[in-house]
Amino acid sequence: MFFDEPQTAFGNIRRHVLTGGQLGFACWQAPDLNPWFPGPALAGIAPPPPPPMPGKSPTHPFSLADPKHAVGILEASGWREISSTGHELVVTVDRDMIVDDEALQFFGVPAESFAAAWEAIERQLAPMTRDDGRIDAPLAFQIFTAIA
Numbered sequence: 001m002f003f004d005e006p007q008t009a010f011g012n013i014r015r016h017v018l019t020g021g022q023l024g025f026a027c028w029q030a031p032d033l034n035p036w037f038p039g040p041a042l043a044g045i046a047p048p049p050p051p052p053m054p055g056k057s058p059t060h061p062f063s064l065a066d067p068k069h070a071v072g073i074l075e076a077s078g079w080r081e082i083s084s085t086g087h088e089l090v091v092t093v094d095r096d097m098i099v100d101d102e103a104l105q106f107f108g109v110p111a112e113s114f115a116a117a118w119e120a121i122e123r124q125l126a127p128m129t130r131d132d133g134r135i136d137a138p139l140a141f142q143i144f145t146a147i148a
Contacts, residue, residue, distance in 0.1 A: 004056040010077035017148040027064040033140030038099045041120040046107040079146035086142045
């Protein structure tokens with residue numbers, strides 16, 4: 001998800017795996033299936049990520065969310081017998097497992113905008129918030145496997 005040259009990266013991995021070896025990894029499905037992710041709540045509060053450098057791919061948690069796109073990268077990298085299986089589950093977590101002040105800093109939220117960011121996040125998480133304050137977070141991820 002965070003390779004700025006995913007075809008090159010998966011190709012390098014492929015070159016280090018013996019023929020017949022296996023690759024397996026998990027990545028997120030589409031952001032709309034992962035409503036716990038605070039990114040949408042921070043739109044307009046945190047600066048947008050910079051565009052990738054010329055010839056580079058964007059890097060973010062959902063960069064491999066489209067299975068057709070991910071399969072295309074793996075095929076172009078020399079992998080075969082590629083499969084993707086989607087999974088969805090709900091986990092109950094404390095709010096700080098999703099976002100905390102350090103995460104807001106990582107997202108680039110200016111300190112003077114923390115209150116607005118927390119309000120936006122609270123609105124986004126409200127439908128998932130239990131009476132005890134914990135979050136029932138729907139997780140949608142996929143498992144990719146491939147053969148060298």
